[in-house]
Amino acid sequence: MKATKNHYDAVIIGGGMVGCAIARELSRYKISVAVLEKEDDVSWGTSCRNSGVVHAGFNNRPGTLMAKFCVEGNKSFAELCLQLDVPYKKMGKLVVAKKKEEIKDLQKLKQQGDANGVDNLQIIDYSEVKRLEPNIEGIAALYSPETAITSPYLLTIALAENALNNGVSFFLNTRVESITRLNNSHFKIITNRGEFTSSYVINSAGLYADKIARMAGTEKYHLYPCRGEYHILDKNVSRLISRPIYPVTSPSSQWLGVHLTPTIDGNILIGPSNEYIKSKDNLSVTSSVMKMLSAEAGEFLPLISPGYTIRSYSGIRAKQSPSSEGGFWDFVIEESDMIDNFINLIGIESPGLTAAQPIAKRVVEIINKKERLNSNPQFNPFRKGILRFDEQGEETKIALIRQDPNYGEIVCRCEKVTKKEILEAINNPLGARSLISIKYRTRAMMGRCQGGYCQTRIMEILRESFKLGPKELTLKGNDSYLLTGYRSSEVSK
Amino acid sequence: MPEKEVIIIGGGAAGLAAAVACQQKGVEDILLIERGAYLGGILNQCIHDGFGLEKFHTSLSGPEYAQRYVDHIKEKEIPFLLNSMVVNLTPQKEVIVVNNNGLTHYRARVIILAMGCRERTRGAISIPGARPSGIYTAGVAQELINLKNYMVGQKIVVLGSGDVGLIMVRRLILEGAEVIMVAEKLPYSSGLPRNINQCLNDFDIPLLLSHTVVDIEGNGRLSGVTIAQLGPRGGIIPGTRRKIACDTLLLSVGLIPENELSREAGIVLDNITGGPQVDERGQTSIPGIFACGNVLQVHDIVDNVSLEAEYILEGVAEYLEGKLSQEQEIKVEIGEGLRYVVPQTLISQKDTIFSFRVNQPGEKKILIFEDGKKVIKKKSLRRVNPAEMVRVKLSSSELEEIKTLKVKLV
Numbered sequence: 036m037k038a039t040k041n042h043y044d045a046v047i048i049g050g051g052m053v054g055c056a057i058a059r060e061l062s063r064y065k066i067s068v069a070v071l072e073k074e075d076d077v078s079w080g081t082s083c084r085n086s087g088v089v090h091a092g093f094n095n096r097p098g099t100l101m102a103k104f105c106v107e108g109n110k111s112f113a114e115l116c117l118q119l120d121v122p123y124k125k126m127g128k129l130v131v132a133k134k135k136e137e138i139k140d141l142q143k144l145k146q147q148g149d150a151n152g153v154d155n156l157q158i159i160d161y162s163e164v165k166r167l168e169p170n171i172e173g174i175a176a177l178y179s180p181e182t183a184i185t186s187p188y189l190l191t192i193a194l195a196e197n198a199l200n201n202g203v204s205f206f207l208n209t210r211v212e213s214i215t216r217l218n219n220s221h222f223k224i225i226t227n228r229g230e231f232t233s234s235y236v237i238n239s240a241g242l243y244a245d246k247i248a249r250m251a252g253t254e255k256y257h258l259y260p261c262r263g264e265y266h267i268l269d270k271n272v273s274r275l276i277s278r279p280i281y282p283v284t285s286p287s288s289q290w291l292g293v294h295l296t297p298t299i300d301g302n303i304l305i306g307p308s309n310e311y312i313k314s315k316d317n318l319s320v321t322s323s324v325m326k327m328l329s330a331e332a333g334e335f336l337p338l339i340s341p342g343y344t345i346r347s348y349s350g351i352r353a354k355q356s357p358s359s360e361g362g363f364w365d366f367v368i369e370e371s372d373m374i375d376n377f378i379n380l381i382g383i384e385s386p387g388l389t390a391a392q393p394i395a396k397r398v399v400e401i402i403n404k405k406e407r408l409n410s411n412p413q414f415n416p417f418r419k420g421i422l423r424f425d426e427q428g429e430e431t432k433i434a435l436i437r438q439d440p441n442y443g444e445i446v447c448r449c450e451k452v453t454k455k456e457i458l459e460a461i462n463n464p465l466g467a468r469s470l471i472s473i474k475y476r477t478r479a480m481m482g483r484c485q486g487g488y489c490q491t492r493i494m495e496i497l498r499e500s501f502k503l504g505p506k507e508l509t510l511k512g513n514d515s516y517l518l519t520g521y522r523s524s525e526v527s528k
Numbered sequence: 529m530p531e532k533e534v535i536i537i538g539g540g541a542a543g544l545a546a547a548v549a550c551q552q553k554g555v556e557d558i559l560l561i562e563r564g565a566y567l568g569g570i571l572n573q574c575i576h577d578g579f580g581l582e583k584f585h586t587s588l589s590g591p592e593y594a595q596r597y598v599d600h601i602k603e604k605e606i607p608f609l610l611n612s613m614v615v616n617l618t619p620q621k622e623v624i625v626v627n628n629n630g631l632t633h634y635r636a637r638v639i640i641l642a643m644g645c646r647e648r649t650r651g652a653i654s655i656p657g658a659r660p661s662g663i664y665t666a667g668v669a670q671e672l673i674n675l676k677n678y679m680v681g682q683k684i685v686v687l688g689s690g691d692v693g694l695i696m697v698r699r700l701i702l703e704g705a706e707v708i709m710v711a712e713k714l715p716y717s718s719g720l721p722r723n724i725n726q727c728l729n730d731f732d733i734p735l736l737l738s739h740t741v742v743d744i745e746g747n748g749r750l751s752g753v754t755i756a757q758l759g760p761r762g763g764i765i766p767g768t769r770r771k772i773a774c775d776t777l778l779l780s781v782g783l784i785p786e787n788e789l790s791r792e793a794g795i796v797l798d799n800i801t802g803g804p805q806v807d808e809r810g811q812t813s814i815p816g817i818f819a820c821g822n823v824l825q826v827h828d829i830v831d832n833v834s835l836e837a838e839y840i841l842e843g844v845a846e847y848l849e850g851k852l853s854q855e856q857e858i859k860v861e862i863g864e865g866l867r868y869v870v871p872q873t874l875i876s877q878k879d880t881i882f883s884f885r886v887n888q889p890g891e892k893k894i895l896i897f898e899d900g901k902k903v904i905k906k907k908s909l910r911r912v913n914p915a916e917m918v919r920v921k922l923s924s925s926e927l928e929e930i931k932t933l934k935v936k937l938v
Contacts, residue, residue, distance in 0.1 A: 267651070271791065316747060317658075318658060318659065319656065319657050319658045319743075319744075320654075320656050320657065320659075321656050322654070322656040322742065325654050325656065341654070342652075344651060344652065344654060345649070345651045345652060346649075346650075346651035347651060347654055348659065429631065432626070432631050433630055433631050436626070436628070436629070436630045436631060437630065440628040440629075441628075443626055443627050443628040443629065443630060443631075444611060444627070444628060445563070445613040445615065445626055448563070448613065448788075449788070451615060483646075483788075484646045484647070484649065485649040485650070485651055486668075487646050487647050487649065487665055487667065487668055488646065490668060491668060491671050491672055491675075491676065494672075495676070505678050505679075509661065509748075510660070510661035510748075511661070511748070512748075513748045514747075514748030514749055515660060515661040515747075515748035515749055516661060516748070516749055517661050517662075517680075518672070518678045518679060518680060519679045519680070519681055519682050519775070520678070520679050521677055521678060521679065522673055522677050522678060522679045522703045523679070523703050523704045
């Protein structure tokens with residue numbers, strides 16, 4: 036199979052974690068693949084707005100794809116992160132009971148996990164909870180040593196970059212407007228950036244997967260946006276917990292409750308909330324939920340106060356069940372029964388991060404059943420990320436500065452990010468050029484001053500690198516311009 | 529490891545004044561370390577005038593004010609590093625500096641903390657709503673406009689009436705932007721009266737007290753904010769929400785002393801000021817580490833930053849001569865009416881300048897220093913305002929033989 040101009044064997048709609056994982060999985064074969072992403076970068080939807088927890092798989096009902104893929108994904112996650120040079124920490128996790136009645140639920144969770152094939156689950160008592168987490172209040176807990184954390188956006192970026200290196204084409208700022216079938220049975224996909232044709236369409240459009248499916252002619256799916264808000268805490272309180280701390284929630288609920296999660300960078304996240312909303316793009320944070328999050332977190336960890344919050348944000352889950360029903364709907368990963376070669380991925384909410392690779396393999400299986408895919412002998416599973424100066428030993432730091440003096444210029448003071456790292460992020464292989472793209476790749480602007488010191492410096496580096504005019508600098512692509520031009524007396528000069 | 533008599537961290541107003549004062553005290557082995565490309569720090573972007581009235585008895589712009597010190601530093605050849613970030617400070621008074629030339633350890637007999645402060649952000653005050661572009665802290669906007677010649681927006685709402693925000697209102701208007709209003713959460717302004725007059729009143733810009741931003745709209749660029757009036761307990765008064773179309777929200781909601789290095793070194797901080805706890809010589813909980821300027825407490829007038837740096841140099845000189853000894857340890861107790869007092873402890877009975885901020889605005893107040901039941905000093909204050917730092921000097925004779933010290937405002 037061979038690509039001609041704008042014809043691909045497979046077009047993946049959506050550059051989230053799952054779309055990028057599918058792209059990478061397909062790049063193991065001799066097949067031409069394009070990813071169409073409506074935003075200025077990959078990962079900007081639900082993929083970058085979650086807890087970053089690599090779940091062990093005890094929260095999902097036995098026999099479901101969620102359970103199967105979560106457990107599989109968990110077991111191969113360390114290897115994936117190693118190949119892609121993405122941070123991964125196996126910290127374990129506690130589900131903490133605060134009341135006696137909740138201990139039953141812990142036991143149910145453990146049984147469910149055992150049935151799913153999760154390793155090493157154990158119920159621990161008060162003294163063991165205190166030994167593991169001295170600052171946490173609780174009477175018992177389910178301890179899951181297999182749970183880990185990662186960086187969801189770095190992983191998505193890494194999957195995309197590795198796919199790109201292995202021949203996949205990425206089209207950013209490319210919004211699908213219509214999908215039709217040509218006489219030769221190829222799909223014709225019209226976007227704001229021109230036409231594409233393909234033999235397969237893989238619909239991994241996340242929250243909008245129902246809309247994309249409708250474009251192609253199937254009304255079968257409906258997705259309800261369910262927002263989760265988070266707080267990020269100052270690193271000064273990071274030492275208060277050593278692993279994710281979850282409350283006990285009703286076993287029938289898909290929501291895992293407001294939890295405290297260390298991030299890979301050493302902050303603590305509080306969240307998420309669980310609120311059905313009308314609009315799929317309303318990523319607001321709300322005052323009532325912000326207060327609720329702080330209060331719930333305080334129940335477990337009395338030492339934290341709202342004053343430690345450095346930022347609040349939200350993500351939106353793609354729920355298949357309306358709020359009136361709630362409950363549990365499994366992942367849908369299937370070829371459309373109405374449209375040949377149109378593969379839908381619907382309702383990939385938690386544990387979608389953990390399950391991303393098994394989900395991607397399932398998509399490959401679906402295609403492989405229809406026609407035998409030949410492996411790509413050039414496929415290279417490895418990819419290097421941006422070296423973090425601050426994480427190196429002193430000898431290495433000295434050597435790095437000698438090698439490239441840009442390592443000696445610390446641009447972001449809070450997170451100690453050097454100019455070299457900023458330049459590498461700016462010159463990323465996907466060609467993403469907004470401030471947020473640099474932030475996700477380097478951590479610059481993510482610290483307690485939120486870019487107060489480094490934002491203007493990064494804007495200048497970005498401008499110089501691409502010779503951009505002031506109006507061309509954006510926070511996150513499209514119409515998110517940062518400046519309205521030069522100041523008036525400068526223009527009149 | 530290179531050893532210095534004195535290392536000063538930060539080349540802004542405080543660090544410059546400390547370096548000059550050091551040299552004038554006869555200390556020769558100084559190293560001033562600045563992370564930016566120029567000395568002067570934030571003064572460089574403060575192109576308005578009004579600096580130096582107290583210190584130089586003339587009105588200077590920020591860069592002019594800084595230049596007086598920079599000229600002195602260059603003339604006396606006081607060593608300084610630019611583009612150099614101190615990434616670590618230890619209780620043993622070692623610092624690690626990273627710059628284009630490499631990574632260097634220094635040790636000093638005295639370290640002077642002069643890192644200044646940073647701006648409080650949207651995240652820290654939890655403003656609800658969307659997260660579009662077009663939300664800037666006042667200082668970032670000031671840098672973009674004054675140092676980079678960019679415009680940050682055309683139709684602007686300002687939240688918070690801190691001084692930088694007020695200065696930026698005038699600046700934006702002079703550059704042709706429309707400033708719709710300044711909303712202030714508190715029932716009184718956080719800025720200096722002269723800035724309210726010169727930056728708002730002179731341009732007919734409304735200051736809405738007891739108002740805050742309760743929602744932000746915009747997917748790409750900011751498209752509007754919702755403001756609402758707050759009741760006496762801080763809750764939103766029903767029916768007072770209104771939407772305002774704008775493309776920029778400027779935040780001037782407070783400054784926070786930049787003490788990450790201090791914290792990592794284990795220096796004890798004051799929860800209210802955000803700066804180190806110090807004795808009357810500006811010495812922190814680690815002997816030989818001193819602090820001055822905005823890293824110690826946020827000032828409203830740069831002249832006071834310079835004066836504070838000069839003041840603590842007395843202690844630095846004594847320390848270097850081995851004469852700064854702890855004769856006593858009296859904790860300064862904060863009584864009614866005051867938010868904080870610096871210094872937090874007295875280790876001797878020398879002349880001491882106390883700095884305060886009051887809790888709320890008031891008139892005809894009396895500041896009282898007392899040792900138990902004994903009143904040591906009283907000072908009448910015609911008008912007090914949380915925006916204005918109060919500085920009062922007590923002489924060694926007044927402080928002689930005190931056992932305790934409490935300060936209050938009645």
